[in-house]
Amino acid sequence: MDNLKQRLCFALPLIRQAGTILRGAFSLRKEGVIYRKKTETDPVTDTDIELETFFRNEIFSKFPNETFIGEESASNLEKFDCESCWILDPIDGTANFVHGIPNVAISLAYSERGQVVLGIVYNPLQEELFTAIRGGGAFLEDNPIRVSDVNNWNEAIVCTEFGSDRSSVKCNMIVENLKSVLDEKIQGIRATGSAALNLCYVAAGRFDVYYEYGPHIWDIAAGSLIVEEAGGAVFHPTGSSLDLRSRGILATNQKFCKKLKFPPFWHF
Numbered sequence: 001m002d003n004l005k006q007r008l009c010f011a012l013p014l015i016r017q018a019g020t021i022l023r024g025a026f027s028l029r030k031e032g033v034i035y036r037k038k039t040e041t042d043p044v045t046d047t048d049i050e051l052e053t054f055f056r057n058e059i060f061s062k063f064p065n066e067t068f069i070g071e072e073s074a075s076n077l078e079k080f081d082c083e084s085c086w087i088l089d090p091i092d093g094t095a096n097f098v099h100g101i102p103n104v105a106i107s108l109a110y111s112e113r114g115q116v117v118l119g120i121v122y123n124p125l126q127e128e129l130f131t132a133i134r135g136g137g138a139f140l141e142d143n144p145i146r147v148s149d150v151n152n153w154n155e156a157i158v159c160t161e162f163g164s165d166r167s168s169v170k171c172n173m174i175v176e177n178l179k180s181v182l183d184e185k186i187q188g189i190r191a192t193g194s195a196a197l198n199l200c201y202v203a204a205g206r207f208d209v210y211y212e213y214g215p216h217i218w219d220i221a222a223g224s225l226i227v228e229e230a231g232g233a234v235f236h237p238t239g240s241s242l243d244l245r246s247r248g249i250l251a252t253n254q255k256f257c258k259k260l261k262f263p264p265f266w267h268f
């Protein structure tokens with residue numbers, strides 16, 4: 001635990017510094033942030049790349065023998081099984097960032113032998129910092145957070161995302177799942193546009209369920225630990241145990257998780 005606290009103390013000033021860079025770039029948006037598209041519907045900005053380079057350099061100068069997985073360098077995901085690995089999404093919610101929507105987060109996780117043990121998610125535009133160390137609880141700034149107690153669909157806010165894959169198979173699956181959820185007469189459905197924030201909102205009891213097919217390990221590594229440490233549960237949407245590299249996640253409070261019927265509630 002002491003080792004992880006030291007790592008948190010190392011990472012927090014970096015996250016705050018990166019947040020200042022992100023805020024500066026966000027406020028210049030009207031003059032036009034330069035962005036290139038990874039695929040037709042999936043943007044990446046110079047700020048994503050600048051922040052990833054910043055973290056990579058800082059992490060390697062402090063821990064030269066550790067491994068690093070970053071969204072923009074899209075490295076070999078087998079590194080996750082190494083003794084020590086850092087996992088970064090420099091801007092989770094890049095599409096929001098380019099549209100001037102302040103739902104963005106810097107997501108940084110640290111794992112040991114394939115298990116995330118430290119997670120930090122920071123939205124510098126709304127000044128919200130979520131942290132967790134495995135076994136040490138989850139926090140919003142200095143305040144402990146807990147998942148909700150909601151147990152009934154008609155009181156539940158369910159969150160999902162629509163990703164950037166516009167193939168007909170994926171779109172049909174999204175629509176079918178949405179229909180199943182709406183058929184339960186839920187109170188509301190939301191999509192922040194950032195998987196990391198969605199997970200933190202489950203952890204803080206703002207959302208009761210979040211599911212998505214498509215997110216990558218860098219989108220969900222930090223947030224999934226924050227949910228668990230806030231008393232919640234994380235799975236693959238089919239109900240099997242969560243593999244962060246399997247491109248799917250379902251996060252809920254403990255009560256709801258008993259209520260969800262797997263399979264076949266979630267289609268894929």
Ligand code: LIP
Binds near residue numbers: 091196
């Ligand atoms: C995004 C996610 C979002 C998901 C998108 C994308 P990015 O991350 O957080 O929830 O639906 O497909 O992965 O690309 O902004 O880091």
